[in-house]
Amino acid sequence: MKICDMGDKIIISDYGEFNLGLSLDCGQAFRWRMKPDLSWQGAAFGKEINIREENNTLIIKNSCIDDVKNIWIDYFDLNRDYGKILSAMSADSVLSEAVLRFGCIRILRQEPWEALCSFIISACNNIPRIKGIVERLCENFGEKKDSMYSFPSAKKISLLNQEDLSVLRAGYRIPFILDAARKVSSGEINLESMKSLSVEEAEKELMKINGVGKKVADCTILFGLSKSECFPVDRHIKRITEELYPNGFPAEYRDFAGIAQQYLFCLSLDK
DNA sequence: CGCCAGGCTTCTA
């Protein structure tokens, strides 16, 4: 991988494959917006960034070399060899077709709390509305950066009450968000230390939170704890695996089942 | 307007 600081922009190349737009807008993260010039505006870890992809290079604005090296390289999972994973998946006819169609979908390494909170909101909800609720959460309770707001910390949310959160218009999920914020900020649930647990152990911990079942826990583990062996099964994945894998999803892909899962999710969206 | 949404908790048999 090559990183080049051009002053007004930073250019990254030689990172392998990356379908940036689809990766940012395939239902794994909810804060990325495409601008009229086709660049993507987003925020994570309290920082804002503008990024676009052209001819296998990434062009970054509104950031700095330190943040690129310390935050974004990792966030976009650029150190991982997806070529190896994609070629392994090409042995499966369903996944091979999906890879041809979608290119390289990377699993973003998101902040654990943001993933947890976002996927609590996602329960029995549609993606446009999830984005709206998350946006209101940030605008009302996050900190203003350049043009965006940061994702509010668990501590900040934990000090609020249901009435404060009614601006989110998140319905029955509001007490769930509060319970998660309180358990995380009190230390009863330690997301960072959960990275060293197995998927099963992490599920058990996360499901102590009211409103967190196996699916929300698994999305938190895959997208927030970056455990790519975790395979969240929602209504789409359930339907499409029953249809395309009558004998079950093949176990040989277990090390990166979560990445395969994202391809199946994209396939299911227009089927 | 009606159907549905990256589910979860609680109640019931």
Next chain:
DNA sequence: TAGAAGCATGGC
């Protein structure tokens, strides 16, 4: 242990 009801709000 399995299945259904109820949950709040809106996207389409």
